[in-house]
Amino acid sequence: MAWTRRRFLGLAAGAAALATARPRAARAAGAATLETIEALRGLVTQRALVSDDPWVLMHVVLALGPDAKNAGASILDAVVARYATRTPKGGRSYAGFPINVEAHPNHFLEIIDAIGVPPARRFAATGGPIGVDDLLVGARALFTPTIAGPELSWTLSVFTKAMPPSGDRFTNADGQTFTVAALVETAAQAAEVGYADTVAAMRGAKAYGRSTLQTYACNGSHVLYGLYDALRHGYEAKNLRPRVRDLTRATYFRLAAEVALIDQALASPAQQLNADAAKLQFLGHSIENLRYAERWGIYVPADAERAARTAAERTLGEVVRRITTVHNLDALAASVPRAYRIVLGDACHALHGLTSESA
Numbered sequence: 264m265a266w267t268r269r270r271f272l273g274l275a276a277g278a279a280a281l282a283t284a285r286p287r288a289a290r291a292a293g294a295a296t297l298e299t300i301e302a303l304r305g306l307v308t309q310r311a312l313v314s315d316d317p318w319v320l321m322h323v324v325l326a327l328g329p330d331a332k333n334a335g336a337s338i339l340d341a342v343v344a345r346y347a348t349r350t351p352k353g354g355r356s357y358a359g360f361p362i363n364v365e366a367h368p369n370h371f372l373e374i375i376d377a378i379g380v381p382p383a384r385r386f387a388a389t390g391g392p393i394g395v396d397d398l399l400v401g402a403r404a405l406f407t408p409t410i411a412g413p414e415l416s417w418t419l420s421v422f423t424k425a426m427p428p429s430g431d432r433f434t435n436a437d438g439q440t441f442t443v444a445a446l447v448e449t450a451a452q453a454a455e456v457g458y459a460d461t462v463a464a465m466r467g468a469k470a471y472g473r474s475t476l477q478t479y480a481c482n483g484s485h486v487l488y489g490l491y492d493a494l495r496h497g498y499e500a501k502n503l504r505p506r507v508r509d510l511t512r513a514t515y516f517r518l519a520a521e522v523a524l525i526d527q528a529l530a531s532p533a534q535q536l537n538a539d540a541a542k543l544q545f546l547g548h549s550i551e552n553l554r555y556a557e558r559w560g561i562y563v564p565a566d567a568e569r570a571a572r573t574a575a576e577r578t579l580g581e582v583v584r585r586i587t588t589v590h591n592l593d594a595l596a597a598s599v600p601r602a603y604r605i606v607l608g609d610a611c612h613a614l615h616g617l618t619s620e621s622a
Contacts, residue, residue, distance in 0.1 A: 507561065
């Protein structure tokens with residue numbers, strides 16, 4: 264069945280009315296969310312926490328905080344010590360992480376910033392200590408204009424916090440000058456391109472289906488987070504706030520539509536683990552985004568949208584239950600280790616999203 268704005272509003276309004284009429288059901292939903300959190304916490308602590316993959320471990324830090332430990336040692340200290348590198352440019356060397364380790368430009372620095380590690384914090388590393396401030400200097404110096412718009416999100420989170428709109432100009436180690444405002448606009452336009460078909464479906468102009476958005480990182484979910492941080496840090500040029508609100512509105516519409524699309528694409532029993540992994544990724548990241556936007560006053564959801572998010576959290580709980588009790592994750596780890604690694608990272612995002620306070 265095609266998903267349109269009218270269908271979404273009808274179902275969401277019905278869910279809102281049901282929640283209002285049945286307070287016991289609302290309390291039960293809260294209890295179900297706590298069960299989901301505990302199941303996710305178990306998955307993270309029993310599997311992700313003991314991983315030797317730096318990408319997984321940094322997601323653990325995102326979910327559990329900067330003091331998370333593995334075998335009694337700080338995960339954050341261990342990842343920086345082992346994987347941070349120094350890149351020579353223009354007679355200097357700059358600290359950072361290889362892209363094949365962190366997967367997205369400035370991903371690890373964004374996590375370090377998100378969990379509140381102070382800029383003065385220093386880590387032991389080969390060749391001498393590396394501070395958070397050194398990583399920021401490196402991020403500016405090693406920035407390259409070849410980073411595509413959808414991949415700018417993590418950089419925006421870091422740069423918009425470090426450089427206010429009144430002082431957003433910086434020069435990289437190759438002597439190229441940029442403004443953070445221009446990067447924000449590039450990312451915003453990429454988000455709008457990705458969301459164009461979703462917005463059309465929300466407005467009833469076409470059926471919801473696969474589009475450019477699903478080709479972006481984590482089913483398009485990461486493209487918004489950096490824009491939320493840009494608004495948090497004062498970047499308002501070119502009507503950014505109403506544009507991001509439109510994208511957020513479309514994200515609420517997507518919650519049920521994307522789950523239905525996954526069910527259509529991965530309908531056979533043999534594909535159940537694939538379907539659940541896709542739902543974990545999409546719902547975990549989306550809920551994390553929407554709670555974040557609400558917490559910082561970027562978007563205040565309507566009652567119908569709150570009901571849609573509650574329903575999405577309930578679906579997420581069902582997915583997590585199957586992943587932790589029905590599916591054979593040991594077999595997945597042995598046969599498709601990359602997919603197993605992604606499940607662990609997505610579980611961390613889902614846990615972070617559910618344990619972050621809403622407004």
